[in-house]
Amino acid sequence: MTPTPTRLSLLPALDVPRLAGAILLVLVCIPLVAAFAPLVSGGFTSTMNRALREPRFLSSFGFGLKQALASTALAVVLGLPGAWFLARRDFPGRRVLSALTSVPFCVPPLIVAIGFVLYFGREGALNRALVALFGLSRPPVDFLFSFAGIVLIHGFYNFPLVMRLVGDAWAASPSDMEDAARLLGAGRVRTLFTVTLPSLAPSIGAAASMVFLLCFFSFVIVMIFGGPGVGTPEVELYRAARFDLDRPLASAFALVETVVAMAALAAYAWFERLSGLSRRIMGPPRQRARVRTPAGSVALAAYVLFVVLFLIGPLASILVESFVVHPRGAAAPVAGLGNYLRLAESAGFLRAFANTIVLGLSSAAIAAVMGFVFAAAAGRSSTGLLASILPLLPLAVSGVVLAYGWTTMAGRGTPLSIAGIQAVSAYPFVMRGIQGAVGHADERYIEAARTLGSGSVAAILRVRLPLAAPALFSGFAFAFAISVGDANALVVAPAAGFETLALLLFRSAGSYRFSDACAAAVILAALSGFVFFLKDAGVSTRAKARDVVA
16 A cells, blocks of 8 residues: 655655755854964965964963863862762762762853852952961962962863763673672772773773863863963963954964864764773673762762862852842941842843843754754764764864854854854754664664655654654753853854853953852853753653653
8 A cells, every 4th residue: 555645745855964064064164164264364384383483372282281181180080989989889969969960061160260269269268267267377278370270170170070971881881800800809999990990991081081172172261260371272362363363373273272172082082982882792780889888988978078178169159159248338248139139230131131041042942953953864874974973073173263263254243153153062962862862773763654655854753853852852951051151152252232141240250240240150050050950851751751662
């Protein structure tokens, strides 16, 4: 019997891989080429020779690589114990510790930077407590505005990412080899360093590569804590384009920075491939054990105390400071909502809040469409090339470089270009979420739909879209949370008359109006946290959908 054609089946055939390539061309390749264009127009060889003779050119890359490597090493050292606790131990508060692994994504770097100033600064909460407790004459903690401060902030900000990525791999690793080593007489420490950690090396390498990229692309944190004459390539690119009006030099920064990032991305892809191979040959994972020994309980308590002091403490200080009001002429501050009221009564707050919502929704919508289209393209790719390259390519191109490319083309940023830049940063995670939810198992349903007479568009809309809907919702919320806290693109490519909460927060922190900055940070964090709550709800819905399909 010939299948009866339906309205959807009569839609024209859609070349999904070409559509994905066209989107990538418009949002990534064209602005990236525009960012490099001043190098060609000014003479590539002469411009690069001039850049290499600039003292700040080589020093910025030396500083950027050094701080990124040191920050990555610190994040790995801090994250591995937490990964072990999450993977192999069951204890009260485990879900709270697991939730902290979302901090690098749901809490903008600018909020973390302000928290570190309020907590670790010379007049911060930690110094005030230490001075009062030990009767010191001067604050003992004084590392913030230095190389060590940048490394510590990056390390503390990104170690939850290591904890999550390595913890997931550790939880999936079998215990056979560890048990064999213990039976042959190896102690716990020797087993850890000779068996466990080598088997986790690919996952550790992938996590370290990702953290390196994030630290190498650091912009706001270095702008605040680096001081005059100190900057990563991101910061120096911005200074060369914005203040020196030297676009060829800025393009040289963009080119070399992207080449370094591509190398780091290649390392990440290699480690990811090794990690995937090891996961496919592993046996059943070990069940989590409860923490019962005194030594284990002490180690867990020490790690939780460390997390509270160095991660939760800075974030909590923002919340506390937002309710501390400093009235004019008053001898002492008072508690109240004055900072929020003053912020709400300011001329641009409501407009900035509305712009934040609009920009977040636009960016999330673009990222969701890109993620869905690219996931469909990867599913139809016979070589797997799209599946391996498309999710990774934008990770090697920073938002600062893309924003600089847009200003090179258009002279200034626009809300739509900013939404596109932020969507490019978020869509790889949306795509991975969709692939993780439906994988390639839905291909048989696609083929069945096409056998019954559905066209390519109809099959995608009827089969792939419903299967991917929960993951798509989760990715949309994730992209929204990233967008609302991102000020980088708006700082580099400002759109006339367009201000968001993140940009308002950046300007308040830059002018040392920390009371206003804290109130804006709490509102921004509440917005991101609420959306992440919705994201978790989407994850639960996705899990139920997978059970139904199974």
